[in-house]
Amino acid sequence: MKSRLVYMDHGATTPVRKEVFDAMIPFFQEQYGNPSSLHTPGRKVRQAVEEAREKTARALGAGAEDIYFTAGGTESNNIALRGAAKERAKPGHIITSSVEHHAVLDVCQDLEREGHWVTYLPVDQDGLVDPETVKEAITGDTFIISIMAANNEIGTLQPIREIGSVARDCGILFHTDAVQVVGQLPVDVNDLNVDFLSLAAHKFNGPKGIGALYMKKGVKVDPLYRGGSQERKLRPGTENVPGVIGLGRAVELAVSEIPGKQKKLEYLRDRLIEGLIGIGDVVLNGHPQKRLPGNVNVSFKYIEGESVLLSLDMEGIAASSGSACSSGSLEPSHVLSAIGLDHPTAHGSVRFSLGFGNSEEDIDYVLEKAPPIVERLRSMSPTYHAR
Numbered sequence: 208m209k210s211r212l213v214y215m216d217h218g219a220t221t222p223v224r225k226e227v228f229d230a231m232i233p234f235f236q237e238q239y240g241n242p243s244s245l246h247t248p249g250r251k252v253r254q255a256v257e258e259a260r261e262k263t264a265r266a267l268g269a270g271a272e273d274i275y276f277t278a279g280g281t282e283s284n285n286i287a288l289r290g291a292a293k294e295r296a297k298p299g300h301i302i303t304s305s306v307e308h309h310a311v312l313d314v315c316q317d318l319e320r321e322g323h324w325v326t327y328l329p330v331d332q333d334g335l336v337d338p339e340t341v342k343e344a345i346t347g348d349t350f351i352i353s354i355m356a357a358n359n360e361i362g363t364l365q366p367i368r369e370i371g372s373v374a375r376d377c378g379i380l381f382h383t384d385a386v387q388v389v390g391q392l393p394v395d396v397n398d399l400n401v402d403f404l405s406l407a408a409h410k411f412n413g414p415k416g417i418g419a420l421y422m423k424k425g426v427k428v429d430p431l432y433r434g435g436s437q438e439r440k441l442r443p444g445t446e447n448v449p450g451v452i453g454l455g456r457a458v459e460l461a462v463s464e465i466p467g468k469q470k471k472l473e474y475l476r477d478r479l480i481e482g483l484i485g486i487g488d489v490v491l492n493g494h495p496q497k498r499l500p501g502n503v504n505v506s507f508k509y510i511e512g513e514s515v516l517l518s519l520d521m522e523g524i525a526a527s528s529g530s531a532c533s534s535g536s537l538e539p540s541h542v543l544s545a546i547g548l549d550h551p552t553a554h555g556s557v558r559f560s561l562g563f564g565n566s567e568e569d570i571d572y573v574l575e576k577a578p579p580i581v582e583r584l585r586s587m588s589p590t591y592h593a594r
């Protein structure tokens with residue numbers, strides 16, 4: 208009998224859809240021309256790359272000339288933040304939040320070592336950044352604000368439009384890491400008042416190692432790499448053509464399906480949250496309403512999230528642990544600390560991230576398997592017996 212797999216880690220990555228895979232295949236062996244070549248095979252591939260750029264732009268309400276293909280979310284974030292910093296003649300001030308992905312936080316810390324200074328804004332208990340705190344943090348030296356559109360761990364959606372208006376009113380560049388949002392919820396770069404937006408194809412059933420940066424017309428950054436003139440010199444190097452084609456097809460499909468998918472995922476998400484909370488001594492992390500359609504992050508009190516995760520894995524359920532101890536340290540994740548969770552509660556966190564393909568039966572299966580796992584782990588937990 209084939210063992211069951213209930214994949215609920217779409218926040219980490221997603222499978223490539225058949226339509227996307229099929230679109231990519233010809234660009235490995237048949238259409239292998241270099242898009243910079245002037246001959247016919249090259250020009251054909253150039254045309255396909257530009258069509259993918261159009262599709263990506265359309266998905267964001269952007270112009271094709273504002274889309275730059277990159278190697279994914281991390282690279283897009285680096286190009287925006289480091290590029291904006293490098294463009295300046297002297298060090299300046301950056302505003303970000305304490306719950307960003309490391310692909311923003313670590314860049315900011317690096318920029319601090321280079322002489323820039325950074326404000327890491329706090330969030331409330333639901334993980335929200337208050338646009339007023341952004342306004343208050345702005346100084347005459349602030350040159351960029353970077354706030355993620357949705358948090359990858361707890362799913363909280365930030366008030367990007369409001370923060371964007373604050374940035375625009377003050378004439379400061381605004382970047383949003385929208386890696387978790389594109390393909391899940393509608394995004395319009397003009398409505399959001401953003402100068403930069405990062406996305407990654409593998410979060411919406413596209414291939415890994417390909418992403419894009421939206422950069423508004425007129426904005427200037429100093430490129431991180433030197434070399435060819437690909438991507439208008441912002442990201443030189445021969446394009447990852449199959450990846451670009453896959454990104455274009457994936458974003459087109461994902462965005463066209465948002466209305467139905469969003470409703471379905473929100474329904475499944477809320478059923479799962481309700482069922483898990485029903486176990487008792489289980490708390491929801493992140494905002495109860497303003498959260499990604501597929502994100503469920505809960506803390507099972509008195510037990511370790513990683514133990515729950517491994518037990519779920521033995522039942523064929525793939526989720527992720529919010530408390531993953533980084534490099535052997537016992538520190539819980541910076542996000543769970545930032546929303547004020549005490550260490551034991553943070554360590555009890557598990558993220559289930561739903562996506563394309565998850566069904567009502569998957570929720571039933573998790574809600575059948577999770578309670579006995581939690582009960583068994585609690586029966587061995589000294590803190591449970593001492594409560």
Ligand SMILES: Cc1ncc(COP(=O)(O)O)c(C=O)c1O
Pocket residue numbers: 218219278279280281282308310355357358359384386387407416418
């Ligand atoms: C919010 C966020 N930003 C950035 C990244 C990094 O994206 P990539 O793995 O495509 O570089 C991720 C991936 O987990 C993410 O969730």
